Amino acid sequence: MPHTADPLELLQTLIAIDSVNPALSPGGAGEQAAADFCGRWLGERGFEVHRLERRPGRPSVVGVLKGTGGGRSIMLNGHLDTVAYGTYEGDPLHPHIENGRVYGRGAFDMKSGVAAMLAAAARATAAGPLRGDVIVACVADEEHASSGTEEVLERFTADGAVVTEPSMLEVTLAHKGFAWFEVDVLGRAAHGSRPDLGIDAIAKAGHFLVALEELGARLAAAGGHRLLGPGTVHASMIDGGEGPSTYPARCRITVERRTVPGEPASAVRDELAAILDHLAATVPGFRYELRAGLHREPFEADPGAPITRVLLAQAERVLGRPPVIRAEPFWTDCALLAAAGIPCLLFGVSGGGAHADEEWADIAALHQVTDVLTGTVTDFCDA
Structure with a gap:
């Protein structure tokens, strides 16, 4: 041979x-x-x-x-x-x-x-x-x-x-597994001189980024799996804005959640939706769209x-x-x-x-x- x-x-x-x-x-x-x-x-x-x-x-x-x-x-x-x-x-x-x-x-x-x-x-x-x-x-x-x-x-x-x-x-x-999500934080486009007409999607997205960091801290404090430790979360990409003198109508944040046994992708989506729903109820003008991407258990x-x-x-x-x-x-x-x-x-x-x-x-x-x-x-x- x-x-x-x-x-x-x-x-x-x-x-x-x-x-x-x-x-x-x-x-x-x-x-x-x-x-x-x-x-x-x-x-x-x-x-x-x-x-x-x-x-x-x-x-x-x-x-x-x-x-x-x-x-x-x-x-x-x-x-x-x-x-x-x-x-x-x-x-x-x-x-x-x-x-x-x-x-x-x-x-x-x-x-x-x-x-x-x-x-x-x-x-x-x-x-x-x-x-x-x-x-x-x-x-x-x-x-x-x-x-x-x-x-x-x-x-x-x-x-x-x-x-x-x-x-x-x-x-x-x-x-660990992983789940990818896209979050679009929605604003309203307007000329930079007209704050009365515009809603700054990037500024609104800042509220979500802070909440995401807080979620990561809660996960770390929870201990997690006996071999793997806790699940993690981070914002891996961000994109938004149309120009220096325009209020951005959208800010897109890509989120990766690394999961441990007992954390299915469906539960992770619910976890993110709960954070976003809370922001929509408490932050004036906060609107969002959440889309699930590739996930592996x-x-x-x-x-x-x-x-x-x-x-x-x-x-x-x-x-x-x-x-x-x-x-x-x-x-x-x-x-x-x-x-x-x-x-x-x-x-x-x-x-x-x-x-x-x-x-x-x-x-x-x-x-x-x-x-x-x-x-x-x-x-x-x-x-």
Whole structure:
């Protein structure tokens, strides 16, 4: 076979493939070449290869090796897309090794995870199928809207899953969600010399910004989730005004609310609406429009689920100690898998530089993650 199940070789090959997400960076190459490579690689090892490409040029690839029967099915999930190169130092598509690290765009986030799960699936099934199905999902678009995992979940399910995002060799059992909203504070346009006719939407918006800061303080004081702490809120963008001598008729504020388990997006909308309704009742001339945008629910794994117990045991075996349990402030595809009824958790390599000018993955950690995943696939599917 032209490619071995060596995760370092796989990672170097994947780094050299341009897969910048075009939804974030117009003109980006997208996942097509990376999906082509993963599909060929899985096919060479006897996996059924399914290419899902609802959006042309933005494919996800799913490899399935059906079990002999009676075992549990597992899904390994990792995304192929990367962020743009920006001011990346050196050649982002030329992987190089230095001091036990491999450098290049996507080395950490998260082509290391994709390489580890490909190698693990191949190693675990090298002697033939296990009792349960092994499903390897190399997905598109996680860095933007996760349309790849959404499309995969329309056709595939499993008894357990591992998302191989980088986690510093720690086991992630929870992460925050997010909800985006647009608030238009409405005024009335008039010439700057006629305050009797105009209503300054930007000045009115100041009342909302103060109330938003107060909400953030209340959230911080509430304590929040046992692993994640409190939810947060901030105003991320603001736009308004037509000219220096015009009372602004509108001021638009984009709000991001980071949520923890127990805070669904519907409750967050009600939270903001209550603040805005109070301002409309107490601030003369305050009017608003509230629109919900993209939202992703938070995630929390079941610590007693079989997939959790198996991976924790395998991580302890490989690391020589019980793994650290952690939670992430950012969102991952784990939440989509859990919402689809698939018990899951997150485990991946050590490294650094996600979305930064220099990005790297620790080579020893890459091999450790591969070993943990290999053992997890074998034990989970043959149980």
